[in-house]
Amino acid sequence: MKGKTTSSNSLQATTSDISQLIGVSQVLPGESESMYQQGLVATVKELGAETPLQIYLAEKIYECLWWMRRYENQKRATIIRNMASALDPDNLQLAISEIEAWVMEVLFANGVDDEFHDLLKEHNLTLDSLTQKAFAESRSTLENLDQMIALKAKTLAGFQASYEVLVNRKINIERMQLQNALMQRDLGAIENAVVHDPANKPQKAPSK
Amino acid sequence: MTQRTSLKKRQANRRNALKSTGPKSSEGRRRSASNSLAHSLSVPVKFDFHDPLITSMVQLVAEDGLDIRTAKDLAVKIVEYERNLAYQSELFLRQHIESASQTEEEHGVRAMFGTEIDMFDDYVDWERFNNRPISQKDQKFILNSKLKMHNLWQRMHRRSQKDKAKQAAASLRYLKRSSNQLIKALKALKALSAP
Numbered sequence: 001m002k003g004k005t006t007s008s009n010s011l012q013a014t015t016s017d018i019s020q021l022i023g024v025s026q027v028l029p030g031e032s033e034s035m036y037q038q039g040l041v042a043t044v045k046e047l048g049a050e051t052p053l054q055i056y057l058a059e060k061i062y063e064c065l066w067w068m069r070r071y072e073n074q075k076r077a078t079i080i081r082n083m084a085s086a087l088d089p090d091n092l093q094l095a096i097s098e099i100e101a102w103v104m105e106v107l108f109a110n111g112v113d114d115e116f117h118d119l120l121k122e123h124n125l126t127l128d129s130l131t132q133k134a135f136a137e138s139r140s141t142l143e144n145l146d147q148m149i150a151l152k153a154k155t156l157a158g159f160q161a162s163y164e165v166l167v168n169r170k171i172n173i174e175r176m177q178l179q180n181a182l183m184q185r186d187l188g189a190i191e192n193a194v195v196h197d198p199a200n201k202p203q204k205a206p207s208k
Numbered sequence: 209m210t211q212r213t214s215l216k217k218r219q220a221n222r223r224n225a226l227k228s229t230g231p232k233s234s235e236g237r238r239r240s241a242s243n244s245l246a247h248s249l250s251v252p253v254k255f256d257f258h259d260p261l262i263t264s265m266v267q268l269v270a271e272d273g274l275d276i277r278t279a280k281d282l283a284v285k286i287v288e289y290e291r292n293l294a295y296q297s298e299l300f301l302r303q304h305i306e307s308a309s310q311t312e313e314e315h316g317v318r319a320m321f322g323t324e325i326d327m328f329d330d331y332v333d334w335e336r337f338n339n340r341p342i343s344q345k346d347q348k349f350i351l352n353s354k355l356k357m358h359n360l361w362q363r364m365h366r367r368s369q370k371d372k373a374k375q376a377a378a379s380l381r382y383l384k385r386s387s388n389q390l391i392k393a394l395k396a397l398k399a400l401s402a403p
Contacts, residue, residue, distance in 0.1 A: 021268070026297070028297060051271050054272070166272065169397055172398060
Protein backbone atom coordinates (compact mmCIF):
# COMPACT_ATOMS: atom_id res chain seq x y z
CA MET A 1 0.00 0.00 0.00
CA LYS A 2 2.80 2.33 0.98
CA GLY A 3 4.69 1.50 -2.20
CA LYS A 4 1.66 2.30 -4.30
CA THR A 5 1.35 5.75 -2.75
CA THR A 6 5.01 6.46 -3.38
CA SER A 7 4.71 5.39 -7.01
CA SER A 8 1.62 7.54 -7.56
CA ASN A 9 3.44 10.50 -6.01
CA SER A 10 6.36 10.03 -8.36
CA LEU A 11 3.93 9.87 -11.28
CA GLN A 12 2.32 13.12 -10.22
CA ALA A 13 5.71 14.75 -9.90
CA THR A 14 6.53 13.93 -13.52
CA THR A 15 3.62 15.90 -14.97
CA SER A 16 5.09 19.23 -16.01
CA ASP A 17 4.40 22.28 -13.86
CA ILE A 18 3.34 24.18 -16.96
CA SER A 19 0.67 21.58 -17.78
CA GLN A 20 -0.48 21.59 -14.18
CA LEU A 21 -0.94 25.36 -14.40
CA ILE A 22 -2.97 25.05 -17.59
CA GLY A 23 -4.88 22.17 -16.03
CA VAL A 24 -5.82 20.23 -19.15
CA SER A 25 -6.24 16.46 -18.83
CA GLN A 26 -4.92 14.61 -21.86
CA VAL A 27 -6.65 11.33 -21.07
CA LEU A 28 -10.09 10.91 -22.60
CA PRO A 29 -12.88 8.90 -21.00
CA GLY A 30 -12.29 5.20 -21.57
CA GLU A 31 -8.50 5.53 -21.65
CA SER A 32 -6.17 4.30 -18.94
CA GLU A 33 -4.77 7.13 -16.82
CA SER A 34 -2.14 4.87 -15.27
CA MET A 35 -0.95 3.66 -18.68
CA TYR A 36 -0.60 7.27 -19.83
CA GLN A 37 1.32 8.22 -16.71
CA GLN A 38 3.65 5.21 -16.99
CA GLY A 39 4.53 6.08 -20.57
CA LEU A 40 5.01 9.71 -19.65
CA VAL A 41 7.36 8.85 -16.78
CA ALA A 42 9.40 6.60 -19.07
CA THR A 43 9.64 9.31 -21.77
CA VAL A 44 10.68 12.05 -19.35
CA LYS A 45 13.24 9.71 -17.80
CA GLU A 46 14.63 8.61 -21.15
CA LEU A 47 14.96 12.15 -22.45
CA GLY A 48 16.52 13.30 -19.18
CA ALA A 49 14.31 16.38 -18.97
CA GLU A 50 15.08 18.60 -15.98
CA THR A 51 13.73 22.13 -16.34
CA PRO A 52 9.96 22.83 -16.48
CA LEU A 53 10.12 23.70 -20.19
CA GLN A 54 12.09 20.52 -20.98
CA ILE A 55 9.58 18.41 -19.03
CA TYR A 56 6.72 20.17 -20.82
CA LEU A 57 8.27 19.40 -24.20
CA ALA A 58 8.91 15.77 -23.24
CA GLU A 59 5.25 15.60 -22.26
CA LYS A 60 4.21 17.01 -25.62
CA ILE A 61 6.40 14.46 -27.40
CA TYR A 62 4.73 11.65 -25.49
CA GLU A 63 1.32 13.22 -26.06
CA CYS A 64 1.86 13.09 -29.84
CA LEU A 65 2.65 9.37 -29.53
CA TRP A 66 -0.48 8.93 -27.39
CA TRP A 67 -2.61 10.66 -30.01
CA MET A 68 -1.12 8.47 -32.76
CA ARG A 69 -2.00 5.38 -30.74
CA ARG A 70 -5.48 6.78 -30.16
CA TYR A 71 -6.01 7.24 -33.91
CA GLU A 72 -4.73 3.70 -34.58
CA ASN A 73 -7.25 2.32 -32.07
CA GLN A 74 -9.95 4.40 -33.73
CA LYS A 75 -9.02 2.92 -37.12
CA ARG A 76 -9.41 -0.58 -35.71
CA ALA A 77 -12.73 0.32 -34.09
CA THR A 78 -14.04 1.81 -37.37
CA ILE A 79 -13.18 -1.34 -39.32
CA ILE A 80 -14.77 -3.58 -36.68
CA ARG A 81 -17.92 -1.38 -36.62
CA ASN A 82 -18.24 -1.71 -40.41
CA MET A 83 -17.63 -5.48 -40.25
CA ALA A 84 -20.48 -5.71 -37.76
CA SER A 85 -22.73 -3.59 -39.99
CA ALA A 86 -21.99 -5.88 -42.94
CA LEU A 87 -23.16 -8.86 -40.90
CA ASP A 88 -26.48 -7.21 -40.03
CA PRO A 89 -27.59 -5.42 -43.20
CA ASP A 90 -31.24 -5.37 -42.04
CA ASN A 91 -30.45 -2.87 -39.30
CA LEU A 92 -31.22 0.44 -40.96
CA GLN A 93 -31.02 2.45 -37.76
CA LEU A 94 -27.88 4.18 -36.56
CA ALA A 95 -28.07 2.43 -33.23
CA ILE A 96 -26.14 -0.82 -32.74
CA SER A 97 -28.29 -3.96 -32.96
CA GLU A 98 -27.81 -7.06 -30.81
CA ILE A 99 -26.08 -8.99 -33.62
CA GLU A 100 -23.74 -6.07 -34.29
CA ALA A 101 -22.90 -5.79 -30.60
CA TRP A 102 -22.07 -9.52 -30.45
CA VAL A 103 -19.93 -9.35 -33.62
CA MET A 104 -18.05 -6.34 -32.29
CA GLU A 105 -17.43 -8.08 -28.98
CA VAL A 106 -16.03 -11.14 -30.76
CA LEU A 107 -13.81 -9.10 -33.08
CA PHE A 108 -12.48 -6.81 -30.35
CA ALA A 109 -11.54 -9.88 -28.30
CA ASN A 110 -10.07 -11.63 -31.38
CA GLY A 111 -12.26 -14.60 -30.46
CA VAL A 112 -13.55 -15.81 -33.84
CA ASP A 113 -15.27 -19.16 -33.18
CA ASP A 114 -17.53 -21.63 -35.05
CA GLU A 115 -20.62 -19.59 -34.29
CA PHE A 116 -19.01 -16.59 -35.97
CA HIS A 117 -18.04 -18.68 -39.01
CA ASP A 118 -21.66 -19.85 -39.27
CA LEU A 119 -22.82 -16.24 -39.33
CA LEU A 120 -20.27 -15.52 -42.05
CA LYS A 121 -21.56 -18.46 -44.10
CA GLU A 122 -25.12 -17.14 -43.75
CA HIS A 123 -24.04 -13.96 -45.53
CA ASN A 124 -21.86 -15.78 -48.10
CA LEU A 125 -18.74 -14.16 -46.69
CA THR A 126 -15.33 -15.23 -45.46
CA LEU A 127 -13.29 -13.41 -42.83
CA ASP A 128 -11.09 -11.93 -45.57
CA SER A 129 -13.97 -10.78 -47.74
CA LEU A 130 -15.67 -9.28 -44.69
CA THR A 131 -12.50 -7.35 -43.82
CA GLN A 132 -12.22 -6.18 -47.42
CA LYS A 133 -15.84 -5.02 -47.41
CA ALA A 134 -15.33 -3.14 -44.14
CA PHE A 135 -12.17 -1.48 -45.51
CA ALA A 136 -14.05 -0.34 -48.61
CA GLU A 137 -16.88 1.05 -46.49
CA SER A 138 -14.63 2.94 -44.09
CA ARG A 139 -12.09 4.20 -46.63
CA SER A 140 -12.81 7.91 -46.15
CA THR A 141 -12.69 7.65 -42.33
CA LEU A 142 -9.43 5.69 -42.51
CA GLU A 143 -7.92 8.24 -44.87
CA ASN A 144 -8.94 11.01 -42.50
CA LEU A 145 -7.39 9.21 -39.53
CA ASP A 146 -4.20 8.52 -41.51
CA GLN A 147 -3.93 12.22 -42.25
CA MET A 148 -4.27 12.97 -38.56
CA ILE A 149 -1.54 10.44 -37.75
CA ALA A 150 0.73 12.05 -40.34
CA LEU A 151 0.09 15.47 -38.81
CA LYS A 152 0.92 14.17 -35.34
CA ALA A 153 4.10 12.56 -36.67
CA LYS A 154 5.14 15.89 -38.15
CA THR A 155 4.38 17.71 -34.89
CA LEU A 156 6.31 15.04 -33.00
CA ALA A 157 9.37 15.59 -35.21
CA GLY A 158 9.06 19.34 -34.61
CA PHE A 159 8.88 18.91 -30.84
CA GLN A 160 11.86 16.53 -30.88
CA ALA A 161 13.93 19.08 -32.80
CA SER A 162 12.79 21.82 -30.39
CA TYR A 163 13.73 19.66 -27.41
CA GLU A 164 17.20 19.11 -28.83
CA VAL A 165 17.57 22.85 -29.35
CA LEU A 166 16.53 23.50 -25.77
CA VAL A 167 18.86 20.88 -24.29
CA ASN A 168 21.81 21.77 -26.49
CA ARG A 169 21.26 25.50 -26.06
CA LYS A 170 23.94 25.91 -23.38
CA ILE A 171 26.40 23.84 -25.39
CA ASN A 172 25.63 25.93 -28.46
CA ILE A 173 26.17 29.15 -26.52
CA GLU A 174 29.53 27.91 -25.21
CA ARG A 175 30.48 26.81 -28.71
CA MET A 176 29.58 30.22 -30.11
CA GLN A 177 31.56 31.96 -27.36
CA LEU A 178 34.59 29.78 -28.13
CA GLN A 179 34.22 30.51 -31.83
CA ASN A 180 34.08 34.23 -31.06
CA ALA A 181 37.21 33.98 -28.92
CA LEU A 182 38.96 32.07 -31.70
CA MET A 183 37.99 34.66 -34.27
CA GLN A 184 39.18 37.48 -31.97
CA ARG A 185 42.51 35.71 -31.50
CA ASP A 186 42.88 35.21 -35.24
CA LEU A 187 42.05 38.84 -35.91
CA GLY A 188 44.54 39.90 -33.25
CA ALA A 189 47.18 37.74 -34.88
CA ILE A 190 46.59 39.38 -38.26
CA GLU A 191 46.83 42.85 -36.66
CA ASN A 192 50.08 41.92 -34.95
CA ALA A 193 51.43 40.47 -38.15
CA VAL A 194 50.61 43.69 -40.00
CA VAL A 195 52.29 45.85 -37.37
CA HIS A 196 55.42 43.72 -36.86
CA ASP A 197 56.02 42.44 -40.38
CA PRO A 198 59.55 43.71 -41.41
CA ALA A 199 58.42 43.77 -45.04
CA ASN A 200 55.93 46.51 -44.15
CA LYS A 201 58.61 48.83 -42.66
CA PRO A 202 59.13 52.02 -44.68
CA GLN A 203 62.41 51.74 -46.59
CA LYS A 204 65.06 54.33 -46.02
CA ALA A 205 66.06 56.41 -49.00
CA PRO A 206 69.55 55.64 -50.31
CA SER A 207 72.15 58.06 -48.93
CA LYS A 208 73.73 58.72 -52.28
CA MET B 209 10.23 20.01 -57.32
CA THR B 210 8.12 23.11 -56.76
CA GLN B 211 7.61 25.34 -59.76
CA ARG B 212 8.01 29.06 -59.28
CA THR B 213 5.00 31.14 -60.24
CA SER B 214 5.72 33.26 -63.29
CA LEU B 215 5.56 37.05 -63.09
CA LYS B 216 2.65 37.15 -65.52
CA LYS B 217 0.67 34.68 -63.44
CA ARG B 218 1.44 36.54 -60.22
CA GLN B 219 0.25 39.81 -61.73
CA ALA B 220 -2.95 38.10 -62.93
CA ASN B 221 -3.50 36.67 -59.45
CA ARG B 222 -3.12 40.10 -57.91
CA ARG B 223 -5.54 41.63 -60.40
CA ASN B 224 -8.09 38.90 -59.64
CA ALA B 225 -7.63 39.31 -55.89
CA LEU B 226 -8.53 42.98 -56.21
CA LYS B 227 -11.86 41.99 -57.70
CA SER B 228 -12.74 39.95 -54.61
CA THR B 229 -14.00 42.36 -51.98
CA GLY B 230 -15.78 39.95 -49.68
CA PRO B 231 -19.51 39.50 -49.17
CA LYS B 232 -21.74 42.24 -50.60
CA SER B 233 -25.23 41.42 -49.38
CA SER B 234 -26.21 42.23 -45.80
CA GLU B 235 -26.98 38.53 -45.20
CA GLY B 236 -23.54 37.52 -46.49
CA ARG B 237 -21.87 40.18 -44.38
CA ARG B 238 -23.80 39.08 -41.31
CA ARG B 239 -22.81 35.44 -41.91
CA SER B 240 -19.13 36.18 -42.51
CA ALA B 241 -19.03 38.43 -39.43
CA SER B 242 -19.80 35.43 -37.24
CA ASN B 243 -17.20 33.17 -38.90
CA SER B 244 -14.64 33.68 -36.18
CA LEU B 245 -17.18 32.94 -33.47
CA ALA B 246 -17.89 29.37 -34.69
CA HIS B 247 -15.21 27.94 -32.42
CA SER B 248 -13.39 31.14 -31.26
CA LEU B 249 -10.04 29.61 -32.15
CA SER B 250 -9.11 32.46 -34.48
CA VAL B 251 -9.50 34.95 -31.64
CA PRO B 252 -6.06 35.52 -30.08
CA VAL B 253 -5.56 34.68 -26.41
CA LYS B 254 -5.91 37.70 -24.14
CA PHE B 255 -3.01 37.49 -21.75
CA ASP B 256 -3.04 39.41 -18.51
CA PHE B 257 0.57 39.43 -17.36
CA HIS B 258 -0.46 40.67 -13.92
CA ASP B 259 -2.46 37.51 -13.31
CA PRO B 260 -0.49 35.46 -10.71
CA LEU B 261 -1.14 32.26 -12.66
CA ILE B 262 0.31 33.73 -15.84
CA THR B 263 3.22 35.27 -13.94
CA SER B 264 4.15 31.91 -12.46
CA MET B 265 3.92 30.32 -15.90
CA VAL B 266 6.24 32.93 -17.40
CA GLN B 267 8.63 32.34 -14.49
CA LEU B 268 8.58 28.60 -15.13
CA VAL B 269 9.36 29.12 -18.80
CA ALA B 270 12.10 31.60 -17.92
CA GLU B 271 13.84 29.00 -15.73
CA ASP B 272 15.60 27.78 -18.86
CA GLY B 273 17.71 30.92 -18.87
CA LEU B 274 15.38 32.94 -21.08
CA ASP B 275 14.75 36.66 -20.78
CA ILE B 276 11.27 37.72 -19.68
CA ARG B 277 10.21 38.93 -23.12
CA THR B 278 11.02 35.60 -24.77
CA ALA B 279 9.43 33.71 -21.86
CA LYS B 280 6.21 35.73 -22.25
CA ASP B 281 6.16 35.10 -25.98
CA LEU B 282 6.64 31.36 -25.43
CA ALA B 283 3.96 31.27 -22.71
CA VAL B 284 1.42 32.84 -25.10
CA LYS B 285 2.25 30.26 -27.75
CA ILE B 286 1.97 27.40 -25.25
CA VAL B 287 -1.48 28.59 -24.16
CA GLU B 288 -2.59 28.94 -27.82
CA TYR B 289 -1.40 25.40 -28.58
CA GLU B 290 -3.05 23.94 -25.49
CA ARG B 291 -6.33 25.67 -26.32
CA ASN B 292 -6.32 24.17 -29.81
CA LEU B 293 -5.37 20.74 -28.51
CA ALA B 294 -8.17 20.80 -25.92
CA TYR B 295 -10.63 21.64 -28.67
CA GLN B 296 -9.32 18.73 -30.76
CA SER B 297 -9.87 16.35 -27.82
CA GLU B 298 -13.42 17.63 -27.48
CA LEU B 299 -14.06 17.14 -31.20
CA PHE B 300 -12.56 13.65 -31.12
CA LEU B 301 -14.88 12.71 -28.29
CA ARG B 302 -17.88 14.12 -30.10
CA GLN B 303 -17.05 12.54 -33.47
CA HIS B 304 -15.79 9.10 -32.62
CA ILE B 305 -16.82 8.06 -29.16
CA GLU B 306 -20.33 9.48 -28.80
CA SER B 307 -22.17 7.59 -31.54
CA ALA B 308 -25.90 7.97 -31.95
CA SER B 309 -27.71 5.69 -29.56
CA GLN B 310 -31.18 4.19 -29.86
CA THR B 311 -32.56 6.55 -27.22
CA GLU B 312 -30.99 9.57 -28.91
CA GLU B 313 -32.74 8.65 -32.15
CA GLU B 314 -36.07 8.08 -30.39
CA HIS B 315 -35.80 11.44 -28.60
CA GLY B 316 -34.79 13.18 -31.82
CA VAL B 317 -37.72 11.76 -33.79
CA ARG B 318 -40.14 12.59 -30.98
CA ALA B 319 -38.84 16.14 -30.78
CA MET B 320 -39.45 16.60 -34.50
CA PHE B 321 -42.72 14.69 -34.96
CA GLY B 322 -44.17 14.50 -31.45
CA THR B 323 -47.69 15.58 -32.49
CA GLU B 324 -47.89 13.11 -35.40
CA ILE B 325 -46.62 10.21 -33.30
CA ASP B 326 -49.16 11.03 -30.57
CA MET B 327 -51.93 11.13 -33.18
CA PHE B 328 -50.99 7.68 -34.46
CA ASP B 329 -50.74 6.28 -30.92
CA ASP B 330 -54.10 7.82 -29.93
CA TYR B 331 -55.73 6.32 -33.03
CA VAL B 332 -54.33 2.84 -32.26
CA ASP B 333 -55.39 3.12 -28.58
CA TRP B 334 -58.89 4.30 -29.54
CA GLU B 335 -59.42 1.45 -31.98
CA ARG B 336 -58.19 -1.04 -29.37
CA PHE B 337 -60.44 0.53 -26.73
CA ASN B 338 -63.43 0.04 -29.05
CA ASN B 339 -62.32 -3.52 -29.82
CA ARG B 340 -62.00 -2.70 -33.49
CA PRO B 341 -59.19 -4.28 -35.52
CA ILE B 342 -56.79 -1.90 -37.24
CA SER B 343 -56.93 -2.40 -40.97
CA GLN B 344 -53.82 -3.55 -42.79
CA LYS B 345 -53.85 -0.37 -44.84
CA ASP B 346 -53.74 1.78 -41.69
CA GLN B 347 -51.07 -0.40 -40.13
CA LYS B 348 -48.93 -0.05 -43.25
CA PHE B 349 -49.50 3.69 -43.35
CA ILE B 350 -48.47 4.14 -39.71
CA LEU B 351 -45.38 1.97 -40.14
CA ASN B 352 -44.33 3.73 -43.33
CA SER B 353 -44.85 7.14 -41.76
CA LYS B 354 -42.75 6.22 -38.73
CA LEU B 355 -40.02 4.84 -41.00
CA LYS B 356 -40.03 8.07 -43.00
CA MET B 357 -39.73 10.09 -39.78
CA HIS B 358 -36.73 8.01 -38.72
CA ASN B 359 -35.16 8.38 -42.16
CA LEU B 360 -35.60 12.13 -42.05
CA TRP B 361 -34.03 12.32 -38.60
CA GLN B 362 -31.11 10.19 -39.78
CA ARG B 363 -30.63 12.44 -42.81
CA MET B 364 -30.59 15.52 -40.58
CA HIS B 365 -28.23 13.78 -38.18
CA ARG B 366 -25.87 12.98 -41.05
CA ARG B 367 -26.02 16.61 -42.19
CA SER B 368 -25.10 17.83 -38.73
CA GLN B 369 -22.25 15.30 -38.68
CA LYS B 370 -21.07 16.75 -41.98
CA ASP B 371 -21.13 20.27 -40.52
CA LYS B 372 -19.13 19.03 -37.56
CA ALA B 373 -16.59 17.47 -39.93
CA LYS B 374 -16.26 20.82 -41.69
CA GLN B 375 -15.72 22.52 -38.35
CA ALA B 376 -13.12 19.88 -37.45
CA ALA B 377 -11.20 20.59 -40.65
CA ALA B 378 -11.18 24.30 -39.84
CA SER B 379 -10.02 23.69 -36.28
CA LEU B 380 -7.26 21.42 -37.58
CA ARG B 381 -5.84 24.37 -39.51
CA TYR B 382 -5.66 26.38 -36.28
CA LEU B 383 -3.99 23.49 -34.47
CA LYS B 384 -1.40 23.19 -37.25
CA ARG B 385 -0.74 26.91 -37.09
CA SER B 386 -0.39 27.01 -33.30
CA SER B 387 1.91 23.97 -33.19
CA ASN B 388 4.07 25.40 -35.99
CA GLN B 389 4.32 28.73 -34.20
CA LEU B 390 5.30 27.06 -30.91
CA ILE B 391 7.92 24.87 -32.61
CA LYS B 392 9.27 27.86 -34.53
CA ALA B 393 9.53 29.93 -31.34
CA LEU B 394 11.34 27.08 -29.57
CA LYS B 395 13.73 26.53 -32.45
CA ALA B 396 14.48 30.25 -32.51
CA LEU B 397 15.99 29.86 -29.01
CA LYS B 398 19.03 28.37 -30.74
CA ALA B 399 19.96 31.79 -32.09
CA LEU B 400 19.47 33.58 -28.77
CA SER B 401 22.46 34.15 -26.54
CA ALA B 402 22.53 33.51 -22.81
CA PRO B 403 21.28 36.36 -20.62
